[in-house]
Amino acid sequence: MQQSYLTDIADWYNGSGVKGIPSICSAHPLVIEASMLHAMKQDAYLLVEATCNQVNQDGGYTGMTPADFRAFAEEIAKKVGFPIEKLILGGDHLGPNPWKNLAAEEAMAKACVMIEAFALAGFTKLHLDTSMGCAGEPVALPDALTAERAARLAAVAEAALKGSDGVKPVYIVGTEVPIPGGAMEELDVLEVTKPESARETITIHAKAFEAAGVTDAFSRVVGAVVQPGVEYGNENVIPYEPEKAKALSATLSDMPGMVFEAHSTDYQTREMLRQLVLDGFAILKVGPGLTFALREAFYGLDQIAEFLFAGKRSETLIATVERVLTADPKNWDKYYHGSEAEKHIQRHFSYSDRVRYYWPQPEIDAAVKTLFDLLDGVEIPETLISQYLTGAYVPVRDGKVQPKARELALAAVDRVLEDYFEACRA
Template sequence: MAANHLSDIAQWRVGPGMRGIPSVCSAHPVVIEASMLAALKRDTHLLIEATCNQVNQDGGYTGMTPADFRRFVERIAAKTGFPMEKLILGGDHLGPNPWKHMLADEAMAKAGVMIRAYAEAGFTKLHLDTSMGCAGEPIALPDAITAERAASLAAVAEKAVPAGTVKPVYIIGTEVPIPGGAMEELDVLEVTRPEAALATVEVHRRAFEAAGVGDAFPRVVGAVVQPGVEFGNHNVIAYEPEKAKALSSTLDRLPGLVFEAHSTDYQTREALRTLVSDGFAILKVGPGLTFALREAFYGLDEIAEFLFPGKRKETLRATMERVLTEEPKNWEKYYHGSPGEQRLQRHFSYSDRIRYYWPNARVTTAVDELFGLLSGVAIPETLISQYLAGLYLAVREGRAKPTADGVVLAAVDKVLEDYFEACRG
């Protein structure tokens, strides 16, 4: 049986090659294609993760089950020529989060069905996230309850792994940031206390033993902690290594483990590099990638409107605004303020909740119409300078093609480059 590529991630810091790994948390085909091309260029493994809200047994907001998501990624791998043996599929925030409005027993039963589906579909990195309260419970749960529920899900996954296949590695944690970034503007964050990180690992160790899956605990390779990075709708909290120094040092007392850093979107390359060197070896990124994608789509929208005025009934941005206002369920709880402020956040928030709408049928039609209009068009450099200024040098230097497909892939790759370079030894 082949070994899990992530099983020895704690040893990467002292060896040649990659010292950490980016975790691409997105279900957008362009983001996945760009990620595969970036990994191909560097001849390295690629970790792609689906979240519990994106992909689950009910379809999530993408309409895909875990098995569907695997087939979806495999099709993109075939298109790009990416070798499946270098692809790692992960499940992110696997727990009761999508059903936390239910009573705990019901929500956990649903979470059990979900993690079984992930394990059966061959996902080999499973983030167990049971840190949130369900109906009638406090928002944050005691560590012992969190660990007990996480271990129960690990037990389900262990039974579901197909015989003869790669065994999954697990990520645990009790102080887990909410999926998709903070819900409001932030000033400061409390870094996880070293004793809390140590206690988290120990309480999970005992819970795995009690659940009858103690033999799976050595495959726990990481713990989610808060190193002091996050983003809200309008601002980003930058990594300050000194504040996380004590937390980072606890890894000396946790052999075989690394820390997983969530919400690293919008950090600088140097900050990401420092995170990796400090032991935060798994760097989660999602909204930052689709934020760059949306910037490219909107830039192309402006270019198409200039080159082909009146050829469409409405622009992509106008279509998106119509869909966002008519179907507000994915943003209305998160964006506040005046109508103008909400409009700003709908399109340009760092939280990028607009990403939930790219699979919408009306939006995909508008995107297809935009790309159809620009098909075969060599976009003038001067328009790229005007509307896609961040990609101008890449086009001038021949690193990006001056086409609609070319600049969109380049926009996402520009973010990915920071992550892959930060993870290099």
């Protein structure tokens, strides 16, 4: 089998140029398109990851299986001319999380089916996340049990690929893993992973992989998920403080061939992202931060359309979103708290951006299409861009972005991507 581009990620630090890689955790086609366009500008590899809740053998909330997601991503690549050989697909939080309401063995059986599907579909970065308890278990599991279950999943993936001539997958492990989708409440401070915990995580996984007969797979564990002290709540962001993570970063000297993977890096500044990479957090995961920027663009265009073409639509996009979210609250009601007025704000403007779960919903999808049809071919005045899409004003004035709806939406995502790609060239 072939070697993954990520195999030597721990050595990038000592080279020139790229020292880390952004992990694009989104299933939105415009986000993926913007990411491919940006990567092409830099002649860079692109890592796109699908979470266990987005994509699985049952379809996830996107309705896609792993094979469907690969076809979906490759179709976008074909459309924009992105080289398929530079596309790395990853599976994020692969484990029993989507079925944790079931008994552990039943949930793990489903997780085994899922990781086999990811492996067979050509996903070559597999994040093993078995840290959550299932029905009747504590919320957080002992490290030994987490590692045992992770090794079991790795064994399934390895067996599925036996005899294949494709790319050998690399693995990410860890026991201090943030929940998929971001924090569920307002945050004050976070405890950085203790150095001894990071070392123990690797030691215990090495033993579990050996016991499961997949020592070769452990040689392809290129990273561990730890908590560097970054996260976001509904209304606040906890910035990275390098001094607090100094001892944790130093432990990488005891883990040859490995880097740290940082989850929930959304909304960190470019400077803080760069510092994370320099401190060994070479894989920067970002998802809601990208769809948050896209949602800002959609809502800005919505207001522009309403100003230019008042009365042409029966309902604005934001009104459609509000109506659908209040009628179907399952993807946000556990995460948003406070008065009805406060929850109204959070539904649309929370950093956790749970609107992202609803863009594929037929009524909302149709409303977005109506909005773009209305603005199709319209050269939006700079003054309206200044008012409703402030971030795009200077690029439009400088001739770097066309004042057209689709280009403005892609540019909104691109501005976030720029921070990540530049930080990874630290």
